[in-house]
Amino acid sequence: MYSSVADSTQSYQSSKTAKSPPDRSLIPPCQAACPLHMEIREYVDLVAQGKIMEALQVIRDGNPFPSICAYVCTHPCEDGCRRTQVDKPIAIRALKRFAVEFGGDRMVRAEAETTHGEKVAIVGSGPAGMACAYHLRKLGYPVIIFEAHSEMGGMLRVGIPQYRLPREVLDTEVQRLSQMGVEIRTNTRVVSLDLLFEMGYKAIFITIGAHQSLRMEIEGEESPGVIDGASFLREVNLGLRPSLGSRVAVVGGGNVAVDAARTALRLGARKVSILYRRSRAELPADPKEVEQALEEGINILFLVAPTRIKRRNGRLSVTCIKMELGEPDGSGRRRPVPVKGSEFTRQVDTLITAIGQAPQTLSDFRLRVGRGSTIQVDPITLTTNRTGVFAGGDAVTGPATVTQALAAGRLAAFRIDDYLQHRYPRVGKEVCETPLGDLLPDTIEMIRKIGRLEPPTLPPEARAEDFKPIELVYDWAAAISEARRCLRCGMGAEIISQDKCATCLKCLRVCPYHVPHLDASGTMQIPADQCLACGICIAECPAKAIVLRKPYDRRQVTEELHHILRSATESKLKPFIIGFCCHYGLFGTGILASLWREAKAGIWIVPVLCVAKVEADHILHAFETGAEGVFIAGCGGQCARENTAFWICQRIKKAQKALAQIGLETERVRSFTLGTSDEEPGKELDKFVEQIGRLYLASTMMQEVKS
Amino acid sequence: MIVAEQKTLDEIRRMIIPYHRILVVGCGTCMTVCDAGGEREVSFLHNALRLAETKSGNGVHIFSEYVLKRQCDPEFIDLLVDKVGDIDAILSLGCGIGVQAMAERFPDIPVLPGVNTSFMGMARELGVWDERCAACGDCRLEETAGICPITRCTKGILNGPCAGTKNGKCEVSKEMDCAWVLIYRRLERLQQLEKMRRYYPPRNFRAIPRPKRIVTKASTGTGENDG
Numbered sequence: 017m018y019s020s021v022a023d024s025t026q027s028y029q030s031s032k033t034a035k036s037p038p039d040r041s042l043i044p045p046c047q048a049a050c051p052l053h054m055e056i057r058e059y060v061d062l063v064a065q066g067k068i069m070e071a072l073q074v075i076r077d078g079n080p081f082p083s084i085c086a087y088v089c090t091h092p093c094e095d096g097c098r099r100t101q102v103d104k105p106i107a108i109r110a111l112k113r114f115a116v117e118f119g120g121d122r123m124v125r126a127e128a129e130t131t132h133g134e135k136v137a138i139v140g141s142g143p144a145g146m147a148c149a150y151h152l153r154k155l156g157y158p159v160i161i162f163e164a165h166s167e168m169g170g171m172l173r174v175g176i177p178q179y180r181l182p183r184e185v186l187d188t189e190v191q192r193l194s195q196m197g198v199e200i201r202t203n204t205r206v207v208s209l210d211l212l213f214e215m216g217y218k219a220i221f222i223t224i225g226a227h228q229s230l231r232m233e234i235e236g237e238e239s240p241g242v243i244d245g246a247s248f249l250r251e252v253n254l255g256l257r258p259s260l261g262s263r264v265a266v267v268g269g270g271n272v273a274v275d276a277a278r279t280a281l282r283l284g285a286r287k288v289s290i291l292y293r294r295s296r297a298e299l300p301a302d303p304k305e306v307e308q309a310l311e312e313g314i315n316i317l318f319l320v321a322p323t324r325i326k327r328r329n330g331r332l333s334v335t336c337i338k339m340e341l342g343e344p345d346g347s348g349r350r351r352p353v354p355v356k357g358s359e360f361t362r363q364v365d366t367l368i369t370a371i372g373q374a375p376q377t378l379s380d381f382r383l384r385v386g387r388g389s390t391i392q393v394d395p396i397t398l399t400t401n402r403t404g405v406f407a408g409g410d411a412v413t414g415p416a417t418v419t420q421a422l423a424a425g426r427l428a429a430f431r432i433d434d435y436l437q438h439r440y441p442r443v444g445k446e447v448c449e450t451p452l453g454d455l456l457p458d459t460i461e462m463i464r465k466i467g468r469l470e471p472p473t474l475p476p477e478a479r480a481e482d483f484k485p486i487e488l489v490y491d492w493a494a495a496i497s498e499a500r501r502c503l504r505c506g507m508g509a510e511i512i513s514q515d516k517c518a519t520c521l522k523c524l525r526v527c528p529y530h531v532p533h534l535d536a537s538g539t540m541q542i543p544a545d546q547c548l549a550c551g552i553c554i555a556e557c558p559a560k561a562i563v564l565r566k567p568y569d570r571r572q573v574t575e576e577l578h579h580i581l582r583s584a585t586e587s588k589l590k591p592f593i594i595g596f597c598c599h600y601g602l603f604g605t606g607i608l609a610s611l612w613r614e615a616k617a618g619i620w621i622v623p624v625l626c627v628a629k630v631e632a633d634h635i636l637h638a639f640e641t642g643a644e645g646v647f648i649a650g651c652g653g654q655c656a657r658e659n660t661a662f663w664i665c666q667r668i669k670k671a672q673k674a675l676a677q678i679g680l681e682t683e684r685v686r687s688f689t690l691g692t693s694d695e696e697p698g699k700e701l702d703k704f705v706e707q708i709g710r711l712y713l714a715s716t717m718m719q720e721v722k723s
Numbered sequence: 724m725i726v727a728e729q730k731t732l733d734e735i736r737r738m739i740i741p742y743h744r745i746l747v748v749g750c751g752t753c754m755t756v757c758d759a760g761g762e763r764e765v766s767f768l769h770n771a772l773r774l775a776e777t778k779s780g781n782g783v784h785i786f787s788e789y790v791l792k793r794q795c796d797p798e799f800i801d802l803l804v805d806k807v808g809d810i811d812a813i814l815s816l817g818c819g820i821g822v823q824a825m826a827e828r829f830p831d832i833p834v835l836p837g838v839n840t841s842f843m844g845m846a847r848e849l850g851v852w853d854e855r856c857a858a859c860g861d862c863r864l865e866e867t868a869g870i871c872p873i874t875r876c877t878k879g880i881l882n883g884p885c886a887g888t889k890n891g892k893c894e895v896s897k898e899m900d901c902a903w904v905l906i907y908r909r910l911e912r913l914q915q916l917e918k919m920r921r922y923y924p925p926r927n928f929r930a931i932p933r934p935k936r937i938v939t940k941a942s943t944g945t946g947e948n949d950g
Contacts, residue, residue: 515792516751516762518751518752518755518756518761520755520756520761521846522849525848525849526849556763557763558755558756558758558761558762558763558764559751559755559761559762559763559790560761560762560763560766561762632767633763633766633767633770636767636770636771636774637770639774639778640770640773640774640777670767674732674767674771674774677731677732677733677771677775678732678771678774678775678778678779679778679779680778
């Protein structure tokens with residue numbers, strides 16, 4: 017079970033030899049699931065601390081177009097999230113949206129210098145093309161993008177409805193690309209690659225997407241009133257408003273089908289239904305989208321497929337047949353089988369077919385094309401059969417997600433760089449990483465269940481009127497409460513040196529999650545994949561042999577305390593009081609936030625990432641530097657653990673014992689357990705401040721008497 | 724394991740008055756486990772002493788700290804040699820053994836005990852230790868069902884229980900189990916009650932002269948003997 021035992025000793029050795037940051041070979045499952053391999057754990061943690069600008073920085077490091085992903089990412093990270101084992105996954109995409117909106121993404125200017133002479137042409141301006149252009153520009157190449165449509169963005173522009181991705185967001189990103197010096201040619205269809213090479217481009221990246229709708233191959237498919245989903249969305253997204261009539265049916269069960277149905281509703285169709293040949297369990301569209309579609313009043317008919325279309329008196333009469341599920345097919349889904357004699361007819365004004373799409377590669381490109389008209393490439397180098405021609409995105413994979421396209425674009429940029437610099441392609445680091453294992457039942461049981469906060473959405477009746485984005489942004493308190501649910505997988509404690517460890521078993525006895533354990537040889541182990549970084553064992557270890565894996569977290573309390581103490585002593589305000597407050601609670605709860613706001617001159621707040629990390633030493637240190645009082649304020653009922661208050665109490669008692677012998681009153685230290693007392697914390701704090709003031713007065717008078 | 728508790732801050736402060744530079748030395752084995760003198764306690768004591776000096780306004784001491792893996796082995800103590808050059812006194816948070824070992828190694832530096840070495844015992848739960856062995860050198864646990872009457876009976880009698888037992892508790896304290904009742908119950912459980920009937924003669928005090936020494940290396944017959 018404890019597969020990470022070997023890993024943690026490995027990391028100990030590496031941390032001894034190379035002072036490496038947290039164990040790189042074990043990555044959190046969210047990061048492993050992300051096609052872009054983004055440092056999700058880092059930015060969720062930063063959001064939880066209210067460090068939104070830093071969070072955005074981390075996001076931008078991994079993703080050049082975070083604002084786009086913040087709206088439309090299919091968030092495979094959330095499917096991988098280990099919190100699913102406890103309650104529900106972290107709302108990672110919504111948190112990213114929060115960081116993008118509040119972190120000042122609009123202010124970010126992308127800049128790049130040209131350091132190479134080789135020009136690169138990108139055919140197609142979808143997410144893959146844009147990402148490739150961005151990274152090639154960053155690497156210093158002159159880049160040009162050719163786009164056949166009148167506007168940039170590929171499927172982002174012509175495929176995704178505006179209520180899911182506002183156009184301004186896309187425009188900002190496009191503008192940023194041109195700011196970087198990417199040349200953009202819209203309304204330009206590339207018909208020959210030879211011509212591009214003749215024009216002096218040294219490498220070409222083909223990312224033409226998959227815009228060609230598949231045909232249903234049924235009678236009457238060519239009748240007027242039948243339109244394919246991709247063309248329909250393209251027309252609407254490029255500004256046309258096709259008249260659909262009042263009854264619209266959409267065939268298919270993917271995201272395009274749902275998008276088309278919801279778009280039709282917004283164009284004024286009264287009755288929109290989706291016909292899908294399998295059951296709800298097999299529906300490939302994003303469940304959230306489906307749920308929202310149902311809320312908006314779209315009717316989904318399951319186990320139904322059209323067999324014949326007839327046009328009569330300006331209306332379509334669609335003959336459908338009922339299906340039942342048979343044996344699983346090659347894709348693992350159960351194959352729908354028609355039920356004999358179950359035909360029925362539906363009258364509609366418009367039928368939209370959205371049963372899948374394929375790339376449409378010009379034969380003049382002379383590229384080798386494989387299954388489903390996709391372009392064949394080498395999976396590592398991304399090269400096609402023609403020298404200097406690379407391909408990626410939907411054109412290679414078939415219809416996929418935005419994130420996958422961004423990842424393909426990034427990879428292509430690096431491979432094109434390798435090609436132009438005559439380097440052998442290097443394999444990415446992700447290959448040698450293994451995601452963290454599952455949580456053990458013992459650990460799961462002890463984790464406090466905290467429900468997932470969904471971002472607010474527009475009410476369904478307000479949605480169908482126009483194309484306004486329906487998902488709204490978190491407010492601060494909600495974002496932080498959601499972000500702090502993160503289990504910080506793999507960022508937990510480790511025994512820095514088995515040599516220092518006296519195997520006193522204290523960590524094993526104090527851990528609220530029963531994580532530390534003795535291995536077969538009697539050595540203490542804290543498995544990286546189970547520890548949740550509460551820090552209690554770290555503050556209790558009598559040998560100080562345990563540290564957090566992330567170097568910043570190790571120093572956090574001490575550094576913040578030093579920083580605050582320096583400012584406090586410089587300010588010369590007397591008496592001053594040091595308050596260790598839960599950093600998450602400072603932003604996440606109204607109570608602590610009000611404490612912070614009401615903090616009077618003389619109260620200096622040290623934000624700590626969970627007050628369980630405050631040691632008795634810290635309290636003494638504050639007094640030594642001149643503090644007249646110290647308080648610890650945890651976030652109370654919001655804490656991820658039940659017993660944080662117990663540990664605070666232990667540390668305070670220990671400090672009080674020493675203070676009493678030194679001649680300082682024990683009332684100078686106290687804790688506020690927020691949410692348990694009826695009194696307002698602000699008032700309680702006021703009382704404490706008054707008390708300290710009196711003690712201070714008394715002690716100065718005593719000193720004067722003595723002298 | 725040896726269990727100790729740290730002396731009060733007052734007592735330690737009184738002890739160090741005559742000296743200027745103090746090296747606080749912790750011990751990484753028993754004293755770490757029993758929370759009396761590990762790295763955490765050394766640093767806490769160091770902080771507390773400094774704070775006391777600051778608050779009393781007559782800071783005359785200079786403190787430094789170090790934690791040895793074990794203070795009861797001369798080779799570990801040797802690690803301190805270049806750290807005690809200008810030290811006036813060593814405050815050892817090792818057990819009594821550690822203090823003496825240090826005193827032996829550094830004949831010219833006063834070594835002060837920072838803990839009261841209490842007993843040899845075991846952990847009952849987090850932060851609670853119980854005495855279990857008196858190191859008498861004449862172990863009778865086989866006859867007393869693995870429960871030591873020397874340490875666990877207040878009187879240390881070998882033929883108990885005495886008349887002071889009441890409802891399984893000792894007359895000395897209602898909290899304290901009568902060791903002989905425990906022995907009886909366990910012998911009963913092991914079906915060895917006949918051991919209760921026997922008379923145990925007084926212990927062999929000749930086997931217990933102090934200080935004791937144990938030599939495990941074989942005598943090579945070159946005149947060395949096991950003294």
